[in-house]
Structures are given as C-alpha cells and as structure tokens.
Amino acid sequence: MKTWKVLGYLGLIPFIVCLYLTSEAVFLGVSTKQAFVAYSAVILSFIAGTIWRRGVSTHHDKRNIISNIFSLIAFACLLAAQKVALIILALSFMLLFVYENSIGKQDKLPTDYMNMRFWLTQIVVLLHITAFLQWYG
Numbered sequence: 001m002k003t004w005k006v007l008g009y010l011g012l013i014p015f016i017v018c019l020y021l022t023s024e025a026v027f028l029g030v031s032t033k034q035a036f037v038a039y040s041a042v043i044l045s046f047i048a049g050t051i052w053r054r055g056v057s058t059h060h061d062k063r064n065i066i067s068n069i070f071s072l073i074a075f076a077c078l079l080a081a082q083k084v085a086l087i088i089l090a091l092s093f094m095l096l097f098v099y100e101n102s103i104g105k106q107d108k109l110p111t112d113y114m115n116m117r118f119w120l121t122q123i124v125v126l127l128h129i130t131a132f133l134q135w136y137g
Helices: 003-010 012-023 032-056 061-079 082-107 111-136
Strands: none
8 A cells, every 4th residue: 555545544543533532521631622623723734735735836826825725724723612613624624625626637636546535535524523413412
C-alpha cells in the first residue's frame, strides 16, 4: 500500500480516539471534545492547503482564495461553540471534497487518490455526526 494512502487512513485514529474518550470529560488534562474539534480544524486546514499548493505552479488564484477560506473557517471553528463547530466542520469537509473532486478532474488526480479522499471524507463526516449525537443528542 502506498505511503500516502496509509497516512490518510492513519489520520482517522485521532478522530476515533478522541470520540471514544469523550466519555471522559478530560483526559490527561485536555478536553477530549475540544481535542476532537481542534484536530478536525487542523485536518481541514491541511487538506485545504494541499489545494493551494497544487495551484501555485499554474497560477490559480481562485484555488488559493478557496483554500484560505477553508483554513479561516477551520480557525473560526476553534473559537466557536463545539456544537456549532461540529456542524460547520462536517459541512466544510463535504464541500472541500466536492471542490477537490471538481479540480481533480482538471488536474487528472489519480482515481485511487480521489477514492481514498471520498471514503475518508465519508468517515470523517460520520464521526462528526456521531460526536454531535453523542454529545448533544
């Protein structure tokens, strides 16, 4: 299996661990709910940054702006109420995938990469829904 694929799926572990540990309000002095939201914001910003990087060589200003908007949304979620942050982050992951899929066709991104991104996005959104229901349902 390719390294990028292994790293992609390993990136789910902090989401799962934080969600599992939310039965404990605090773990090792850290709010597990806040850790989930913070990790989610970091990952959203990271994925958005990969779009910006692809756009540098081809001067795609629109990609750079969209990438920065997603990073600013991720930052805002760190300051928002966790309930709101979960919703915004889940929606942002979906929208970012839709956007990346549209530019992926232009950039001829490998099908196996886009398949992985599809499944990772689905799982991450499902984990956000699970967190929302577990914490506020």
